[in-house]
Amino acid sequence: METCIIKSPLGYTKISGDTLGIISVTVLNSEEKETDIIPVELEDCVIQLHEYFKGSRTQFTLNLNPEGTSFQKKVWKQLEQIPYGKTITYLELSKQLGDVKAIRAVANANGKNPLWIMVPCHRVIGSDGSLTGYAGGLHRKQWLLEHENPYKQTVLF
Numbered sequence: 001m002e003t004c005i006i007k008s009p010l011g012y013t014k015i016s017g018d019t020l021g022i023i024s025v026t027v028l029n030s031e032e033k034e035t036d037i038i039p040v041e042l043e044d045c046v047i048q049l050h051e052y053f054k055g056s057r058t059q060f061t062l063n064l065n066p067e068g069t070s071f072q073k074k075v076w077k078q079l080e081q082i083p084y085g086k087t088i089t090y091l092e093l094s095k096q097l098g099d100v101k102a103i104r105a106v107a108n109a110n111g112k113n114p115l116w117i118m119v120p121c122h123r124v125i126g127s128d129g130s131l132t133g134y135a136g137g138l139h140r141k142q143w144l145l146e147h148e149n150p151y152k153q154t155v156l157f
Contacts, residue, residue, distance in 0.1 A: 002039035002107055005032045006046055009053050010140050013116070015042050021065030024114040025049070027136045045118075052117060055147070058084035060118045068112065075109035082123040085148045088125045117144070 051057035134141035
């Protein structure tokens, strides 16, 4: 498995993967040394993340290979269907997966998503519209949702 660390607007980001795909993308809560030479297996991921943060990429085209249970993978696959700039609730996500009673299990799987941004768990919000539970911190979730919002607030005065 190859790894690298890059700097993003939300902190240092660790990317892991191999020839089968990207296994994890994790935002770190500490300063790290950026990787000087990006492994070839991770180059596309690094490029696409930079494009996302610049605002020129709204969809990722990478082979993803996260490690998890079959249920977690089913939830993560469904998360990939949430369009850029849109949000859904945990309840809606549970309904899409066919079991409204599985809302807690769905939320738990959402929280264990190892592919930050690429599998957009940040696009899932509470039924009341609140920003609930985000492993990267609610300040990052808010930043990501604002970054993806097609209606940017401009300064009026």
